[in-house]
Amino acid sequence: MSISRSNILLAMLILLPFCSAIAGALDALSGPYTQSVYYDWNGETWLIVQAYADIAGEPSKNAPTPDSTVITHQASTFGWSYDDTRWSRRQPYTPNSRNHKITVSAVNTPSSVRIIDPLGFDNPQTESDLPDDLQYVLDVLWDFAMFYVSLPFPSPWGLILDEQEVRVQVIIDNDLKGGTFRYNAEPSLQGADWIWSIDLPVNRGWYLIDVHTLAEAGFNYYPSIHVDDIDIWLFADFEIYR
Amino acid sequence: MGIKKKFIGVGLVFVLLLSIGIYVMSTKNNKEAKEVLESALKVETPTIPSLVAIDNSLLENAINRAEYLISQAQSIQSNDKEIQRFLQSALKKLNISKSEKDSWKALTNAREASVEAVTVIAYAQAKEGKLSEEDVLNEAPTWMNKLQILKTRLRYNGKNLEYSLIITAEVERSLDSAENWLNQAQEILNSNNRSKELRIAYAMGTLEAVRGNLEDAEFLLNSLQKDGTDQEGIITGIYTRFNKEVTLKLDNRDYPKESFANLTLHEAKGFIKRAEPRFNHGFKASATIDVMHAFVLAESLDTLSKVPDPWYTNATITANDIYQAKKQAVQALNEAIKSANDNVLSLYLLRFVDSEIKTADSLVKRSIDSGRFENTESLRLAYALYFRAASYAKNVNKVIELLQG
Numbered sequence: 001m002s003i004s005r006s007n008i009l010l011a012m013l014i015l016l017p018f019c020s021a022i023a024g025a026l027d028a029l030s031g032p033y034t035q036s037v038y039y040d041w042n043g044e045t046w047l048i049v050q051a052y053a054d055i056a057g058e059p060s061k062n063a064p065t066p067d068s069t070v071i072t073h074q075a076s077t078f079g080w081s082y083d084d085t086r087w088s089r090r091q092p093y094t095p096n097s098r099n100h101k102i103t104v105s106a107v108n109t110p111s112s113v114r115i116i117d118p119l120g121f122d123n124p125q126t127e128s129d130l131p132d133d134l135q136y137v138l139d140v141l142w143d144f145a146m147f148y149v150s151l152p153f154p155s156p157w158g159l160i161l162d163e164q165e166v167r168v169q170v171i172i173d174n175d176l177k178g179g180t181f182r183y184n185a186e187p188s189l190q191g192a193d194w195i196w197s198i199d200l201p202v203n204r205g206w207y208l209i210d211v212h213t214l215a216e217a218g219f220n221y222y223p224s225i226h227v228d229d230i231d232i233w234l235f236a237d238f239e240i241y242r
Numbered sequence: 243m244g245i246k247k248k249f250i251g252v253g254l255v256f257v258l259l260l261s262i263g264i265y266v267m268s269t270k271n272n273k274e275a276k277e278v279l280e281s282a283l284k285v286e287t288p289t290i291p292s293l294v295a296i297d298n299s300l301l302e303n304a305i306n307r308a309e310y311l312i313s314q315a316q317s318i319q320s321n322d323k324e325i326q327r328f329l330q331s332a333l334k335k336l337n338i339s340k341s342e343k344d345s346w347k348a349l350t351n352a353r354e355a356s357v358e359a360v361t362v363i364a365y366a367q368a369k370e371g372k373l374s375e376e377d378v379l380n381e382a383p384t385w386m387n388k389l390q391i392l393k394t395r396l397r398y399n400g401k402n403l404e405y406s407l408i409i410t411a412e413v414e415r416s417l418d419s420a421e422n423w424l425n426q427a428q429e430i431l432n433s434n435n436r437s438k439e440l441r442i443a444y445a446m447g448t449l450e451a452v453r454g455n456l457e458d459a460e461f462l463l464n465s466l467q468k469d470g471t472d473q474e475g476i477i478t479g480i481y482t483r484f485n486k487e488v489t490l491k492l493d494n495r496d497y498p499k500e501s502f503a504n505l506t507l508h509e510a511k512g513f514i515k516r517a518e519p520r521f522n523h524g525f526k527a528s529a530t531i532d533v534m535h536a537f538v539l540a541e542s543l544d545t546l547s548k549v550p551d552p553w554y555t556n557a558t559i560t561a562n563d564i565y566q567a568k569k570q571a572v573q574a575l576n577e578a579i580k581s582a583n584d585n586v587l588s589l590y591l592l593r594f595v596d597s598e599i600k601t602a603d604s605l606v607k608r609s610i611d612s613g614r615f616e617n618t619e620s621l622r623l624a625y626a627l628y629f630r631a632a633s634y635a636k637n638v639n640k641v642i643e644l645l646q647g
Contacts, residue, residue, distance in 0.1 A: 117618055
């Protein structure tokens with residue numbers, strides 16, 4: 001794979017100040033996970049794109065007093081790395097992806113939960129003002145990217161809150177037990193951030209939450225697009241002890 | 243190359259100036275709202291300490307167990323990132339349990355650390371094929387037996403009715419919690435979209451939670467008075483009276499979903515629904531507390547019908563609304579504590595208010611952290627919770643009135 005190492009170095013330098021601000025509130029819950037899309041390229045296996053996802057939140061939550069309203073904050077990131085364009089018979093094959101989505105849903109909970117205050121983030125290449133908790137998820141993702149250092153880091157600029165609601169659409173399920181974040185700009189790094197509010201009375205046990213990152217990935221080549229599904233499951237499960 | 247650099251340089255300066263411009267513009271508008279929200283958080287909420295004390299020996303044992311399990315988990319040679327992360331969380335909780343002054347909080351953190359450490363150990367063992375679903379299922383009956391034995395020791399004695407009610411409610415809460423967790427072990431094993439290792443790990447964690455809850459219950463049982471008047475008959479009477487009263491109050495009530503009274507009505511019904519099986523299982527004190535919560539919430543419904551629902555409305559909640567609501571909630575709580583006049587049952591119920599205000603505070607904090615100072619869903623929920631907390635505090639005395647009337 002042809003990758004510019006200097007990009008990683010640059011990214012590291014720029015991101016270092018962000019990384020120092022680790023929020024104590026959230027822990028990694030599940031992941032990180034990767035999924036890769038390969039293509040059989042003239043007898044060689046070509047890793048076209050790789051997607052990785054991570055999730056953070058509180059693995060357990062105790063109500064200050066049993067019976068009172070409990071809220072818990074969770075966040076997820078979904079990043080991409082693409083290989084360079086390749087050429088064959090003057091035809092460019094550019095790694096690409098589309099239909100980026102993060103879906104969140106409460107699958108099994110001892111008490112009824114509702115999603116509240118969902119925020120979508122992506123990286124339109126500008127300076128960012130991140131909530132601490134989200135920065136933490138970014139740090140987790142950063143650690144992970146460094147672990148797989150053979151890949152270019154997706155963006156040195158981090159994520160910013162979307163205010164126009166065009167780049168990121170958030171659709172909440174009718175029963176409030178989940179929602180979908182659609183990233184219309186198809187960024188190489190995106191995030192979702194939400195709160196669960198647990199209805200009274202709050203019961204104990206494991207609260208099972210699925211987070212599903214989805215996209216189609218591959219490369220463009222005229223006149224069509226070759227695609228595979230990227231489909232990473234993450235578990236934002238948490239427990240309430242008493 | 244030189245031109246390119248120059249171009250990048252100009253671009254960077256432009257971006258910098260633009261961001262400074264945007265920053266100055268937005269801070270002017272937001273600064274005031276942000277300050278109001280921050281001052282709302284500074285309004286100090288009185289904390290009502292836990293009324294049922296726990297012993298140092300119980301806490302020490304819980305910390306020792308967490309320490310032991312964590313060291314076991316640490317000795318697992320694994321580069322599985324998932325495992326390492328659970329372990330880090332367990333370590334963090336262990337540290338909290340050692341430094342936390344509130345002994346209940348310390349205990350809960352130690353218990354949670356144990357649950358997470360067991361989850362780590364079980365995950366590794368399941369991965370190596372050393373732990374199966376059958377192993378979990380074989381262990382469950384032992385805990386069920388222990389639970390049944392402890393249940394027979396439940397007593398409703400006490401120096402007075404209020405004290406007997408709250409301390410027995412705490413014992414029952416631990417036992418009920420253990421029962422809930424135990425029932426979940428099987429359910430977790432059946433859930434189909436978690437890996438087998440994770441299911442086994444969670445189920446083993448579940449059994450560790452059962453163990454913790456039973457140890458807590460056993461400790462609390464030992465601290466129950468063996469002499470004193472038996473209040474069981476009286477408590478049964480109180481449960482029946484409140485249940486009847488609140489069921490009447492909630493019958494035929496209906497609110498549009500755009501009003502927070504709708505959710506509160508639903509939640510009050512939830513308390514009654516939970517109380518019934520609790521009562522039938524012999525957990526009479528905690529069932530009584532449940533119907534009391536339902537009763538106070540029912541009393542608050544009409545006031546709450548004017549409060550917008552956070553999910554089904556787009557009502558504008560400003561920073562100032564938040565400040566006022568918080569102030570009123572704290573004021574109502576202060577007054578309620580004063581008029582509770584050391585009545586332990588009133589104080590016990592008022593801990594609900596203290597806790598709701600703190601939950602609302604953390605929602606306000608989220609809005610500040612994410613740089614949105616007005617009209618977020620978080621602020622709408624915070625507003626509703628402050629409002630409900632105030633109303634709850636004002637109505638707690640009606641429980642005492644009904645009790646004595």
